[in-house]
Amino acid sequence: MKILWVINAIIPQIADACNLPKNNGGGWLSAFFNSITSNNDHTITVCFPYRSKQILSDSKKSKFLSFPESAPDKYNPHLVEFFERTILSEKPDIVHIFGTEFPHTLAAVKACENTELLDKCVVSIQGLISECAKFYYAGLPTNAIYRFSIRDFLKADNVFFQKKSFEKRGKYEIEALKKAKNVIGRTDWDRFCITRINKNINYFFCNESLRSEFYMQPKWNYEACEKHSVFIPQSYYPLKGFHNLIKAFAKLAERYPDIHIYTTGNGGNHGGFFANLKHQTYYQKYLIKLINKYSLQKKIVFLGDLSAEQMRDRLLKSNVFVLSSSLENSPNSLGEAMILGVPCICSDVGGVRSLIKDRQEGFLYPFDKPQMVEKYIVNVFSDIDTANLISKNAIKRAEITHSTKINANALNDIYLSFYRGYKAP
Secondary structure, eight states: OEEEEEOSSOOHHHHHHHTOOOOSSSTTHHHHHHHHHTSTTOEEEEEEEOSSSOOEEEOSSEEEEEEOOOOTTOOOTHHHHHHHHHHHHHOOSEEEEEOSSSTHHHHHHHHHHHTTOGGGEEEEOSOOHHHHHHTTTTTOOHHHHHOOOHHHHHHTOSHHHHHHHHHHHHHHHHHHHHHOSEEEEOSHHHHHHHHHHOTTOEEEEOOOOOOGGGGSSOOOOGGGSOTTEEEESOOSSGGGOGGGGHHHHHHHHHHOTTOEEEESBOTTOOSSHHHHHHHOOHHHHHHHHHHHHTTOTTTEEEOBSOOHHHHHHHHHHOSEEEEOOSOOSSOHHHHHHHHHTOOEEEEOOTTGGGTOOBTTTBEEEOTTOTHHHHHHHHHHHHOHHHHHHHHHHHHHHHHHHTOHHHHHHHHHHHHHHHHTTOOOO
């Protein structure tokens, strides 16, 4: 079977084959890629975005081909021609497009339509950018939405404009989903959203596997963790909701003077005064103001950009994991925490309920009631038996949801259904 992938990140296999720098994104695709290339009946061509010159790497089992994508919210009609040429030259049995968040998905879907391959094209849902746009502000006050840092002013890229960019990308996403005949999803929420956009679309179910580092031993152990530590996976932009928890952290600090909150990113510290002027967003400045207001400078630790191994080690050290987003579909960060057994507290948004059972495998709270996070963190900190129980239950659930074998077989079955002559309705 000849498979053509269109992805939106440089996976480790691409970085190795094309001599490109590795990043921490897209690692979850590696397991699927390995399962395909380990099957002697399959060959794969992977198209990936790259801003510089076109890159081509070709081997017996796989080929990597880059396409230009200069900006995340600008549709490039010339990409339709690129994907058409690729389809005609590779003659794939199936085209699999991962994600709808970027305009190249629309170009790839149009290319499949123009080459009469739309019946053999399937689009995987990662997040839904059109839905994320609706919740982008995540409860920010007006001044934090409309104000600019110097960096924001020069780039016309404050929170308000970021939401507009999401909305623009969302229009391309909706157009692509209206054209598509087949999708792969994994939560009740994404199925509802997709069928609301296109009631005739054919929906396949397949969970995602995690980065390989998270399947290794050991698992989380209360005795080995840093007591009264909290880990939040992202604080880069408002959708992740970090700002909503700072007041709760201040109250927790009164009760637990040794508490530490860890998160990724640099917290607006770009290495000096002039670097901050150039790179610091107003959202980062707003976070700094909140942190200073509640005297949490020594309690909140920004860890920078973490590799998979560093993320795994930090999770194992954490007393509790908190996901505070205003919207998520099926966050891999939650899956990574669950499969390690870290006690989890999550905002009850989007597709999260398809991953975790409230009060048995973790705790869910209404996004607009962040004070509930304080209550649940106290529960985990003070009740070791409860923490151990939800840890054990979370591992069992995640080992099924994110089973590399189950998910690889599910994806292969989807591919075989197309190969054997499946026709979309």
